[in-house]
Amino acid sequence: MEKFQVTIMPENIAVSVEKGTNLLLAASAAGISIESPCGGRGTCGKCAVRVIEGRVEVGDDTHISDDLKASGYIPACQARVMEDVAVEVPSFSRLTRHKVVLENKKTKYSKENDYFAAKKMNPICQKLHLELGNTDLADNINDLDRVKAVLATQYGIKNPNISLDVLRRLPTAIREGNWEITLTVSRVKGITEIIDVEPGKSERPLYGMAVDIGTTTVVVYLVNTTSGKVIDRAGDYNRQATYGSDVISRIIYGDENPDGMEILQEAVVGTINGLVQELLAKNGLKSSDIPVMVCAGNTVMTHLLLKVQATYLRLEPYVPCAVKFPVVKAKELNIGINPEAIIVTLPSVASYVGGDITAGVLATMLTCTDKLTLFIDVGTNGELVLGNSDWLVTCSCSAGPAFEGSGITSGMRAMDGAIDWIDIDRETLEVTCRTIGDVKPLGICGSGLIYSLAEMADAGIIDRAGKILESKVSRRIRRRDDGVEYVLVFAEESGSGQDIVITEGDVKNLLRAKGAIFAGIRTMLQQVQMDLSDIENVYIAGGFGKYINIADAIKIGLLPDLPDELFEYVGNSSIQGAVIVLLCQEALEEAEAIADKMTYLELSLGNTFMDEFVSALFIPHTDLSLFPSLKKDG
């Protein structure tokens, strides 16, 4: 096969690829991740790049905006390399390192502390020091049985499993340590496994890692499991994004491409390993110091991490391969910690309610309260849990990734340059914006979109059905070929040299997203014959939740109209749940009990949800009686 060189600019990184390779994969091979919400199928037009030197072949139907086309941009996924080329990847097409996914170390959102205020810490992996006593001819019992005997008498541990690798290192460790050893032992669901052996009495503290595998971002916490403290954190985009921004595109990628599943697994494992290496290097640790990793992710992410076929998750009746996964070894997944380390995954409930939600329920101790509690995680999907210590109902409401900026003309993720707050002058309809990082605006992120919708509604720019009122006189309201739009930032003030707008289409998308969530809440309540007013507590989880303004979210009908004090941001409860499992042997069984206990409501069955959804496509809702505080104001 003929090979050509692709040079990515401005980094000037060159890679050699086979003739016909598309630029998306070529950039990925060069270590440059490009946005690709459609998974390289050429339908989203987000992977714009510019060829500086050389020639590529591009199909006709490129789905790239006319502005970009005019500036010489082409979609990377549709451009095939036919000779040596140099390609510029502009900043707006890049998946750059996510600065905001990590919570502050002193965050008030961490629920682990609450959990361990109520329950005892008892880490899943522990170091046990054993004094074995020397052998002689009259007592020449074998090494393993000697170790087992001491484990039984000293620690009450019977029938531990031992891997071949540890067994192989046992005789030397025993004698090097002069008949004293330190074992690293894991205990998962009643099964004890000897994971590591060190000679003598090891004084090194024991570490573990908790991982939140989001569709968009991956976060890793390094935990000192001796002290129970999270000592460092790292986060990055999930490299799987190159193969689709949502779980469905990724399942399709896995099914339709040869080695698709391998590629997806390598992408997420690569992301995790990058973060692991960063944390190890920063904290002066070796990979062998980490004998355990607990991962929480949605059901699809967990399947793809384990390279387990996910095909049937996206096809009716949406059947996962499994919801409780076997504990595996790090070496089975090529995760760069101790090869014998155990990898524990939080149990899922159904195809679209995953281990991240189970982890969230565990961390918020929803099952430990009598109060009727609503748990909302608005991520790429939108999962809801309703219940208390007696019962739990859950559903996934296909909100779509609009609040993550996906499918929105000027949408972007919450990173530098994203508009996260706006104010519209009620008279002039002029806009004041704030951006993350205080730089020139590049687009609008989730919280900015909620503000925009609320402000546009309040200022009368859109009506209750989301229609932009062209009758309003403003230089910012204009009609273009594909509909009416409101300009937040004109090209000359933006960081990308392009207008930042909200189109009528965008508004519809956002209404569908918020409508799905609200309809989900209502459907669950109906299922248990309760009302919005019965809710005594609302937990808002996920990176998204941290930046939204509750009052505005209520104003647009995203959140139920409840007193402010009932809402609590819980932050990344997925990773908090993972930390809890890392630090408490009983927590995994508790998580499984939670997953078993959750009644999954399939919203596509019956038509209550559809009716609710249609009613919720207004601002805030067709039934204003559901929003009494707004009526009062108005």
Add this chain to the structure above:
Amino acid sequence: MEKFQVTIMPENIAVSVEKGTNLLLAASAAGISIESPCGGRGTCGKCAVRVIEGRVEVGDDTHISDDLKASGYIPACQARVMEDVAVEVPSFSRLTRHKVVLENKKTKYSKENDYFAAKKMNPICQKLHLELGNTDLADNINDLDRVKAVLATQYGIKNPNISLDVLRRLPTAIREGNWEITLTVSRVKGITEIIDVEPGKSERPLYGMAVDIGTTTVVVYLVNTTSGKVIDRAGDYNRQATYGSDVISRIIYGDENPDGMEILQEAVVGTINGLVQELLAKNGLKSSDIPVMVCAGNTVMTHLLLKVQATYLRLEPYVPCAVKFPVVKAKELNIGINPEAIIVTLPSVASYVGGDITAGVLATMLTCTDKLTLFIDVGTNGELVLGNSDWLVTCSCSAGPAFEGSGITSGMRAMDGAIDWIDIDRETLEVTCRTIGDVKPLGICGSGLIYSLAEMADAGIIDRAGKILESKVSRRIRRRDDGVEYVLVFAEESGSGQDIVITEGDVKNLLRAKGAIFAGIRTMLQQVQMDLSDIENVYIAGGFGKYINIADAIKIGLLPDLPDELFEYVGNSSIQGAVIVLLCQEALEEAEAIADKMTYLELSLGNTFMDEFVSALFIPHTDLSLFPSLKKDG
């Protein structure tokens, strides 16, 4: 590193090796196994080869016999390649394929049948057919839990383990089979593991393999575990022989050579895989058809199979790393069956009483009888078990490999050309020999050595202390530089062109071997305060046992003087025990109970054994009252 070509003749197989590589390893790389009892340390002189072309470097102190040296032979292990060479490997230096290790299919020695006459067959691996029922939106439970539910209701199996590999193939198998699948499930010590999944109802019978890993030979049985029948057998020399003929040399090889343990493991796994491939090909099976292998071997062989450090087995106080080994996957050992197949090893008792002996006790159902039973396995070592359903004592009596022909001037293994029977004319002292394969004699094997000793004693060629009486007039009795010898076959009649002799030194070696066994028996009896006459049953195990003549073995004082009808040859009881474990889930626990029950008698502790040993260095013994039947005859 400079490389040279070594061509092995007469095969004309060429391999490329690094400068300085010795010819023993070069031949091994070419797939030609050369005898090397000393493990390549240059002390045995058995690896004689002749350089036909090119130059090698050989040390001065070669320990090769003068005859061979005169004919141009050099020890392969001491010859280092310095340029391209062609080397002739003569047949007497070769480890040729062992023709006699396999028992006849209709052998009377098979104990499996006895076992299953008494106990129920319940194979360790079974195929289970599952009808899963289709899914719909109202019943979209995940694949794994659906499988588990049917396993629980239909087969009473709870909490099975499933490997990642099988989980990955589950969704496709379920749908290909239209919601019917066949699982291959193993059950070991209460733990159920799903090893394989096939779509639909599989009608293929299920197979397993039983392996006897001897220090010298490896035997594999292919078992149809559905019918319980052994359907084929294959045997070969253990390729580890290149690195030493006895377990001690191999442990030293493993300790002293870089990658020594890897090399030893690869050698035995290579031997097993060769036999596995032969059996699969002959029976039209695929490697994936074999989900289970049960291995019985002595403690050192089991350590080396698993690549577990064996150093401390040979150093006082002789501590094995383990006696009960974890069940491992075929892929962990690179064994060429289903990668997910489980490899079960029979438990050992101590460093020198291994899983082969536990297997033998299991197969002979020694623990199911009230009769005082003696179990004798004369292999490279010589292990003994004494007991009944109430108690078991065992010991290893370091008999050495003399009865396998090792350390005996003209000794050889039981293969074509080996003298296995002789008769000495009491008048003329002339000899009549019979050889295996009815070809020209090449040497003497174990049974031939027992006959020789008995005949030489009877004919008055040796006295009771094993001294060759030079006063006897015979052309066959002669004195050479290193002592007196008796010539069985003169060079002109032998297949090797060399005299076949028994020297006084050989006689001493044989007396030490038989004396150790007899002393072991006596020491065990004393331990339990019983006499030889209390023994009600004697099982003789091992390939060796099959060829010996009981009367002659009693005559030389190897076996106790008991009525002929008390002796029973049980053949390869090691592999019979492995077959039983393959076919009966409960048998592994039974074997572990047997191993736990056996009181290991350390013969080097106290001096009863040494006294007994010294008394047993006579023919038949210093105390003739122990051999009443001989006194009667004499």
